[in-house]
Amino acid sequence: MKQVNYRFLFVFSVAFAMLLLVAQRVVLAQPDSTVREGRRIVTLKPVVVRNNLNVAAFIERVKNDSSFFKAFRNLRVIGYTSLNDIQVFDRNDKVRASLHSKTIQYREGSCRWMKVVEEKTSGDFYDDEGDFNYYTAQLYGSLFLSRDTICGENNIVKGIEFNPRGKSRMDKHKEQLKMLFFNPGKKIPGLPFIGNKIALFDDDVSALYDFVIDLVEFIN
Structure with a gap:
């Protein structure tokens, strides 16, 4: 696989979808308030929440x-259409290679397969063997x-633990x-530079956040 010295900008946007149950009597448009949970200071915004919101239990949830x-595991057990857009940039922020494609996944019984219905590439996105030329x-x-x-996949998540140790x-x-x-x-x-810093619920790291x-x- 081709190794190229180029700069990748990874923007990890992790959205937390949080459902808050609202009591019949609520507080509206109150100023921000803060509570201490362990060594963390948590700001409660002026939203509609239950008066007795248990911050510690909410964070644990x-x-x-x-x-x-x-949702990711569900992609293994359903049919769907996907639009894929991958762009590789060089160190001057110019597109070096790209892929724009439309794929359809089919599901029958316990098996799934995917068909590419549209595809457009630029640069050396694929190598001479037709494989991806870039690691990302x-x-x-x-x-x-x-x-x-x-074949043989499911969408069960209970009991699955992630462990990168000992793998290729x-x-x-x-x-x-x-x-x-x-x-x-x-x-x-094993994640350089940020592996420890994203453990944002640990007491020794939470002060950074x-x-x-x-x-x-959100309205679609």
Whole structure:
């Protein structure tokens, strides 16, 4: 696989979808307030919340939430259409190679397979063998683009633990990405520079972050 010295900008946008149950009597439009939870200072925004919101229990629920991972596992057991957009930039922020494609996943019985219905590439996105020429593209493809028929999968998340130790380079990075996306706030072994700093619920790291509980409505 081709190794190129180029700069990648990774923007990890991790959205926490939080559902707050509202009591019949609520407080509206109150000023921000702060509470201490362990060594953390948590700001409560002026949103509609229950008067007796248990901050510690709420944070614990966020830490243990598996809904994002469940959504990812659901992609193994359903048919769907996907639009894929991958761009590789050089050190001058110019596109070196790209892929724009439309794929359809089919599901029958316990098996799934994928068909590419539209595809446009630029640069040396593929090598001479037709494989991904860039490591990040290979990583994305291994998670979301199947070339073979795969059988026997399920969408069960209970009991699954992520562990990058002892795995090959590709499998290790896949586990690290899953930990980052699906177990946000936990330490990621073997991730340079930021592996410890993203354990944002640990007491020795939480001081680096501002914790805010808010309720925002998103309209498609």
